[in-house]
Amino acid sequence: MTDFVATSLARRLFARMQDTHERRRISVFAGPPGVGKTTTIDEFVRRRPGEVVVVKVSRRNAGEILVMQHTLEALSPLTGCSPHPSHMAIWSLRRRLFEATRAWAGGDAALASETSSAIGGDPRRTVIFDEAQNLSREVIEALRYWNDGDRCYAPMPLGLIFVGNNEFSLAGGPSQCVISAAVADRALYLQTFDYEDIADEDLKLFIDARGGVEGDAVEAILRSLRIQRAPRSFRRLSDLLDDLEREAGARCVSADDVRRHFALA
Incomplete structure (x- = not known):
């Protein structure tokens, strides 16, 4: 892992990720390769042990099932929950992920249900999707329900941070922008960095x-x-x-x- 250097861009990105985590919101960041996005993510995770997990999906245009599988794998070391069978249906995966996030937040995974959380305190937990340009627009739209306070798929709203390269377009009309209007409306930060920021x-x-x-x-x-x-x-x-x-x-x-x-x- 490359050592973290607190450049001006890294400090801005770090502060925005921290704000997103504390407020349990959604944020979306884009920028070209080599400006320090991933090293900043690594440093953020290092400073928030057990509170933040990073999911990186290498397959382009990844769908919801694949992303949930990768998220469960990322959570496994923190929760002790066993890895998922690769053949699980989407509703079974959502159930398994609900149980895993409950355990991650300090609740009892064995008592998990969509109507009762039984999690003590007010835990902050955030999932960071690095290389988010590999996620489909549809899966980002589906993931927002893990943050939604009214129709949340998780036992409590999860902070969600999407970080992608310069293919991860945040500008233009509906056919160009990688996020829906609903995600954009909920985003705490929606920001593009460039080499000129260095x-x-x-x-x-x-x-x-x-x-x-x-x-x-x-x-x-x-x-x-x-x-x-x-x-x-x-x-x-x-x-x-x-x-x-x-x-x-x-x-x-x-x-x-x-x-x-x-x-x-």
Whole structure:
């Protein structure tokens, strides 16, 4: 797992996820690869142990059954509930997920029912769907009922956070936006990030966190990236630093190393 660096974008995303969790709401975030979305999710989960679970579905246009199966698998280590049979019908999966969320919140899964929760206190539990561009519009619409205060599928409303890449369009008309009007109306945050949200100070923070780069070399890297108009991707920056460190050997990366690297690139 990549170490967390508190860039300005990461701080904003973290604060919005925290707000969503505390208020048990729905939020939707989109942004291109390499801006720190997943590392921010990992840090958020680390700071809220047992309260947040991450579900990542790799199959494109995933439907409700597959997503519920993955959610049950993600909850299994926290609840002790056994994994589901792959052949379960949708209503059986919903029942199993209801029981799992009850156990996750501190209730008795054996007493689970849609009419009685018997969960002590006022627990906050949130499911984060990373790589949410793989979820179908229909499944996101179905998932909102796990947050709905009136017709909730869960024993208490779950916070729901959807985080996707730049394919996860939050703009345009009904045929373009990946979420329905009902989900958008309920969303606490509906936000798109971009590479332009990464400032020079964020890149400096990332480089300083890696270490082994002289101050003049940091400025040389930033100048070269501006000249190239390269996307401000932390993943690409990490690859660049790997190359520079290999070329520098045992010593710190210097400005001359940076200039030489970009002259040969």
